Amino acid sequence: MTYNTPHSQTTLADLQPGQSGVVTQLYSQGPERRRMMDLGIIPGTTVTVEMTSPLGDPVAYRVRGALLALRQDQARLVSISDVSSEAEK
Secondary structure (H helix, E strand, C coil): CCCCCCCCCEEHHHCCCCEEEEEEEECCCHHHHHHHHHCCCCCCCEEEEEEECCCCCCEEEEECCEEEEECHHHHCCEEEEEEEEHHHC
């Protein structure tokens, strides 16, 4: 099942390695939404891009101290704000 985020929204898929964002909304539903929430991807959580695979998919994210991998189609379902990079911290 595919869900669309508003085009003006920044999502996890827009971040580059070293950048962080604060989760504002999840656009997934059902078991996929539950899985994301179980992994700690909930509104208010800071997520940082740690690394990308050689082909760009999946991407490793740091969430609440844990490292997890999400595919780009999953990352597009997570809206974020307050984007920053390691250099700004």
